[in-house]
Amino acid sequence: MNDAGNEVNRQARIRTGSLEKSPMHIVICIKQVPDSAQIRVHPVTNTIMRQGVPTIINPYDLFALEEALKLRDVHGGEVTVLTMGPPMAEDSLRKALGYGADRAVLLTDRYFAGSDTLATSFALSQAIAKIGETFGRPDIVFTGKQTIDGDTAQVGPGIAKRLNLSQLTYVAKIASIDLKTREIEVARRAEGGTQLLKSRLPCLITMLEDTNEIRRGSLQQALCAARSQVVKWTAADAGIDDLTRCGLRGSPTVVKRVFAPTARAESAAQIDTAEKGLQDIADELIADILTRRPALEHELAFNSGT
């Protein structure tokens, strides 16, 4: 799995002692997503035009990846990055290797097509269990807070439940990890404040955005990433024998209809700007606003200028 370069890194970490004393293993799940800034909808058919849309690693996952790499910096060990997707999702794994991950696993099989969040968390948790058997049991599984294409934030909790990991979502900060007592303390974003939690390894962490900044991989890592093998597993390779729990068949939710929203009966009343000064247009706009909503004048007046 590791090519020569990554092996050198690993040996170095073993020599510094961290890997021997505390061989921490972190698995991070990432997803390759279309760059949403560049998605276009076909004006006539209202379908997504996927062709030519560049893909990126789900931006939320990068906070999880960086956190995993930071923990490896401190505690030693290995970071395995996992994704489920079509063969081309290998690109995102190579990027992750370029940032410094030690190993990449691509879970790819046509049986996974059409997975909803329940089927996805099933496949990923099976693969994580297999990674555990093959490369060592993970102490922490990371995911991003959510993806930018699905936005559900459900797969992380699903994995935690299936693998019986302590579930720590929306983590803003990992305050401490004690590998001897297996205790972990985190700050977690909650409604109206920050929760300070103490829990135990193994755990699943979904990392909050803006909590760190992804490092620039070294040139050596970039070279390694280009050369290293990505482990490719089919459903069978990952030890999944019940294919009815995968893909469309394993998904309780069914998408019945995809559609573009209808425009309101009337589109916006346009304020004519031709041959008028900006101040006049502004006055006209305000007059129009207050004609439509007279009560606003009081509200704006008494809240303004403070």
Added chain:
Amino acid sequence: MSTASQATPRLAPGRAGVKKELPDRFKDYRHVWVFLELERGNVHPVSFELLGEGRKLADKLEVQLAGVVLGPPGEMVEDAVAEAFAYGADLVYIVDAPPLADYRNEPFAKALTDLVNTHKPEILLLGATTLGRDLAGSVATTLQTGLTADCTELDVDSDGSLAATRPTFGGSLLCTIYTLNYRPQMATVRPRVMPMPQRVDKPVGRVMRHKLSLVEDDIVTKVLGFLPDNQSAMANLAYADVVVAGGLGLGAAENLQLVKNLARAIGAEHGCSRPLVQKGWMPADRQIGQTGKTIRPKLYIAAGISGAIQHRVGVEGADLIVAINTDPNAPIFEFAHLGIVTDAIRFLPALTEAFTRRLSPHSRDKLAS
């Protein structure tokens, strides 16, 4: 019940036009449940919004609406129960136990899963807050049922199945999702997406109390502390009456000052569209849209925002939407009430000045008298 209606029993729910029958083990799943989220002693407003929505679904299905309250024994839970009835619940399920004092996934997921398995609701709604999302994801996994996140519209089909509509593909389209062969049908809805229903004082009705089948020693995760947010520093976008927001049309991060200036002049909160957060021009708590805050202000002014669906669903509840954009074909003009095709960078200072003139202390005095 008349004999006629007994002769034609209600259709097995959840078929969505599909001829296959619901598995036998789910046939007795009935009624609509809303999870009431307790937040530091108060019920999160999203729970009331969901009770309003749940009421409509329950009435259509001709079933009962139940509230679910999980918390520590005492006043906090009893108050929440009273509120559940005031906002339309027919009955309330309670699990009250000391380990439910602060939110943690383990005891809450256990309590809710056990309740569902005991009483078998057909629909279960939760708020898409950090708590609701954390809880819903693990409960749905344990129950092996479908969960549709961040719905913007909920309805019941002619055959009684839940039609949950949400934005998809990063918010560029909408899709309607069904959970056909599993129960309960679970969905989360973000705060402010549904209107707040009227509160009506009502006597406390039927209450079903259950024990938590866990004790503190069984729970791995412990709460060490809680740091409340500094409320004054936090954006209170979701509940603001007037909001001004900027988008990519502003061209540069420094031009956001123009949005802030206008907001200050009219006592508004300021926000932005998603790309600006992705560019790092504004913090995430100022983002308006599907993945940010949903707002329902009396007046919303969008400057240089094109109006992608993921933004649209976050602002559609506004009473009056004013859009400023250079592109006459920008989608925002399809759902704004008032539009101006012009460059927001040049127009915002003029608008700020005009508002300031109109709302000067002198005219304020006039209004007050």
